Amino acid sequence: MFSKITEAQNExxxxxxxxxxxxxxxxxxxxxxxxxxxxxxxxxxGQPVKHQSGGKRVRALFTILxxxxxxxxxxxxxxxxxxxxxxxxxxxxxxxxxxxxxSRRGRPSAWSVFGMPDAVLxxxxxxxxxxxxxxxxxxxxxxxxxxxxxxxxQANDCAFTKRSDITVDECREMAKMKTGALLGAACxxxxxxxQASSNHLALLREFGERVxxxxxLVNDLxxxxxxxxxxxxxxxxxLASRKRTLPIVAALCADQSExxxxxxxxxxxxxxxxTALLETASQLVEAAGGRSWALVERDRELSRARxxxxxxxxxxxxxxxxxxxxxxxxxxxx
Amino acid sequence: xxxxDRSFQEEQSSHGAHELASGLLAEAxxxxxxxxxxAIERLPSTFCRIAGYHFGWWDGDGVSDGSAxxxxxxxxxxxxxxxARAMKTIAxxxxxxxxxxxxxxxxxxxxxxxxxxxxxDDVMDGDLVRRHRxxxxxxxxxxxxxxxxxxxxxxxxxxxxxxxLDSAQDLQAARxxxxxVLRMCEGQAADLALQETGEATVEEALHMxxxxxxxxxxxxxxxGAIAGGANxxxxxxxxxFGHNLGMAFQLVDDLLGIWGDPSFTGKxxxxxxxxxxMSVPVVVALNSDTIGxxxxxxxxxxxxxxxxxDVKAVTRLIEATGARTLVAAQAEQHYxxxxxxxxxxxxxxTASTELQLLARLVTERQK
Numbered sequence: 147m148f149s150k151i152t153e154a155q156n157e158x159x160x161x162x163x164x165x166x167x168x169x170x171x172x173x174x175x176x177x178x179x180x181x182x183x184x185x186x187x188x189x190x191x192g193q194p195v196k197h198q199s200g201g202k203r204v205r206a207l208f209t210i211l212x213x214x215x216x217x218x219x220x221x222x223x224x225x226x227x228x229x230x231x232x233x234x235x236x237x238x239x240x241x242x243x244x245x246x247x248x249s250r251r252g253r254p255s256a257w258s259v260f261g262m263p264d265a266v267l268x269x270x271x272x273x274x275x276x277x278x279x280x281x282x283x284x285x286x287x288x289x290x291x292x293x294x295x296x297x298x299x300q301a302n303d304c305a306f307t308k309r310s311d312i313t314v315d316e317c318r319e320m321a322k323m324k325t326g327a328l329l330g331a332a333c334x335x336x337x338x339x340x341q342a343s344s345n346h347l348a349l350l351r352e353f354g355e356r357v358x359x360x361x362x363l364v365n366d367l368x369x370x371x372x373x374x375x376x377x378x379x380x381x382x383x384x385l386a387s388r389k390r391t392l393p394i395v396a397a398l399c400a401d402q403s404e405x406x407x408x409x410x411x412x413x414x415x416x417x418x419x420x421t422a423l424l425e426t427a428s429q430l431v432e433a434a435g436g437r438s439w440a441l442v443e444r445d446r447e448l449s450r451a452r453x454x455x456x457x458x459x460x461x462x463x464x465x466x467x468x469x470x471x472x473x474x475x476x477x478x479x480x
Numbered sequence: 481x482x483x484x485d486r487s488f489q490e491e492q493s494s495h496g497a498h499e500l501a502s503g504l505l506a507e508a509x510x511x512x513x514x515x516x517x518x519a520i521e522r523l524p525s526t527f528c529r530i531a532g533y534h535f536g537w538w539d540g541d542g543v544s545d546g547s548a549x550x551x552x553x554x555x556x557x558x559x560x561x562x563x564a565r566a567m568k569t570i571a572x573x574x575x576x577x578x579x580x581x582x583x584x585x586x587x588x589x590x591x592x593x594x595x596x597x598x599x600x601d602d603v604m605d606g607d608l609v610r611r612h613r614x615x616x617x618x619x620x621x622x623x624x625x626x627x628x629x630x631x632x633x634x635x636x637x638x639x640x641x642x643x644x645l646d647s648a649q650d651l652q653a654a655r656x657x658x659x660x661v662l663r664m665c666e667g668q669a670a671d672l673a674l675q676e677t678g679e680a681t682v683e684e685a686l687h688m689x690x691x692x693x694x695x696x697x698x699x700x701x702x703x704g705a706i707a708g709g710a711n712x713x714x715x716x717x718x719x720x721f722g723h724n725l726g727m728a729f730q731l732v733d734d735l736l737g738i739w740g741d742p743s744f745t746g747k748x749x750x751x752x753x754x755x756x757x758m759s760v761p762v763v764v765a766l767n768s769d770t771i772g773x774x775x776x777x778x779x780x781x782x783x784x785x786x787x788x789x790d791v792k793a794v795t796r797l798i799e800a801t802g803a804r805t806l807v808a809a810q811a812e813q814h815y816x817x818x819x820x821x822x823x824x825x826x827x828x829x830t831a832s833t834e835l836q837l838l839a840r841l842v843t844e845r846q847k
Contacts, residue, residue, distance in 0.1 A: 174666035174691075176673070240630065244623035263604035263672050266626055267665045270600070273630065274665075277637045278658035282651055286641055293634045297627050298524045304623040305526075 180268035184256040205332040211469045212336025223339030232276035239269035292331035299323030317395040329358030353454040360447040360477045366391040373480030397436030405433035501841035508558035557587035562834035563704025569831035582707040585643035592636035599629035660699035667691025685763040689730040697726025724818035731811035734759035744846040750791035765803035772801040815843040
């Protein structure tokens with residue numbers, strides 16, 4: 147995915163991965179196995195797998211690059227980057243339980259292999275490692291605040307599946323909490339490691355939150371219109387499970403649209419759904435304006451994010467190049 | 481009982497000691513309530529409602545109805561506060577001051593971790609009733625209960641970081657809390673595995689309760705001691721005290737789960753047998769080299785439920801293996817070991833009176 151990143155960044159990411167591994171190796175045996183399975187290192191009985199399918203460490207990269215943006219010298223903020231990734235992994239473990247998602251990164255999700263209790267316990271262990279490794283003080287506070295927002299976002303996400311009257315604003319707020327908060331923390335933790343001013347810290351956080359929302363919008367679109375390259379997720383799982391993601395809610399809420407009315411009928415019908423019906427549903431989302439709305443929203447978040455970067459480093463146009471490259475990379479529609 | 485133990489027991493009658501200890505629990509609950517309540521009320525409204533329901537402050541709609549139970553026993557917070565006070569008294573060589581903010585904060589953090597684990601354990605164990613009400617997951621759903629637990633865990637870390645400890649203490653306290661949570665998770669995982677397979681050595685069962693229960697008792701006493709100004713060695717002694725006390729607590733709990741008097745426990749006779757719980761006495765009995773063990777294995781491996789009528793027979797069977805006597809003796813040993821730890825930091829038994837009372841309550845309780 148990251149064809150453009152430099153050798154130095156690659157090296158930093160390897161360090162992040164190694165450090166995550168070191169931390170997980172310290173866990174007691176039972177939860178360690180489940181964590182290692184979830185992280186894509188081992189199969190269900192602890193044997194190393196040949197083709198590792200772990201996370202891409204996008205959030206860690208944002209922490210590392212944000213730090214470099216405010217201070218070009220000094221060490222890579224390894225602990226902060228690792229803590230952010232561990233929080234992310236914790237949230238995936240728990241999220242798959244609530245959402246009943248049976249697959250994650252092209253493999254059966256942890257709970258579907260080990261059972262719900264073990265997946266919850268392994269998630270708890272990763273959260274604990276994150277809260278343990280994050281630098282004390284402002285970084286710990288920022289991470290903790292993001293964890294709490296993330297959990298609130300997850301709770302709303304669960305609640306929304308039972309409600310048919312979600313508004314676009316509610317859904318955006320949920321996505322901001324669920325995805326934006328942690329990316330905001332990733333960037334501000336990088337800023338803290340680089341001793342950024344409080345003004346810059348606030349800007350970095352907002353930058354991350356906006357990029358996070360743009361990223362979520364694109365992920366939602368990719369679920370409805372799968373890119374040619376495999377994502378490791380079952381295709382159109384959101385539509386199949388009647389999930390109310392941002393583009394879908396925008397489409398469902400289109401008042402005068404006939405397509406929206408048809409989509410609502412599908413959403414009120416019982417599961418499961420045929421491939422043909424999913425295809426129809428995706429066309430209805432587009433016809434009701436869900437796709438173009440999401441792209442406009444993404445672009446708005448991105449242009450504000452770009453303005454923020456200019457505020458942080460007005461003179462030096464090269465310092466932020468990699469942060470912006472990464473941003474464009476993850477928010478591109480395939 | 482040897483002379484050493486007598487000095488620990490003091491002259492108090494059992495009844496009087498328990499009254500005093502119960503007073504300490506009530507006091508601890510009152511001491512931590514404002515901080516705990518404020519922390520919970522900072523949560524987003526959904527979680528605030530679920531957490532407050534779980535703590536017994538209000539019903540499912542967030543309304544305080546007179547019937548709402550006052551929540552748990554506050555034993556762990558009481559241990560934090562009593563440890564802090566004992567440590568301060570030891571350091572100052574005179575009766576110590578009222579409780580301090582760091583001690584209260586640590587007590588609240590420990591109580592939050594305890595409730596995080598309860599919220600999650602109830603989901604995992606499928607338990608429907610807690611403190612005479614539907615459990616949080618039964619009322620609000622699995623996802624909400626797990627998320628609320630997650631939130632309490634994160635809140636516990638926040639609180640500890642916000643307390644007035646200096647930065648070295650803060651780091652130490654944070655490490656202790658994280659290690660404790662990891663041990664609790666491992667203990668719960670081991671317990672689930674044990675309940676499923678029905679097989680474990682006595683050593684494995686003891687290791688399981690050491691993570692599941694004793695780790696947080698140890699953490700409570702260690703954090704309390706640190707808040708009271710303990711050095712590393714003293715804090716370690718308090719930790720050891722808490723560990724032994726936690727072991728005694730769980731072993732007594734397991735005994736009451738089989739032989740508890742329903743008029744005290746408020747639970748059905750042989751509750752743990754009805755649910756085929758692999759508690760320590762059951763594991764001890766199954767591993768005993770007796771004829772009873774053989775019969776018991778037969779009963780426990782059958783898929784048929786143990787009915788009310790069989791409970792008496794199964795209870796007698798376990799008792800005949802000697803498991804009851806053995807586990808009771810182990811609980812007693814842990815209690816005495818706990819006492820020895822205390823004496824190491826408080827040789828003349830004056831600073832740690834409250835901890836001694838709590839230790840007696842834990843070991844001698846009937847419910």
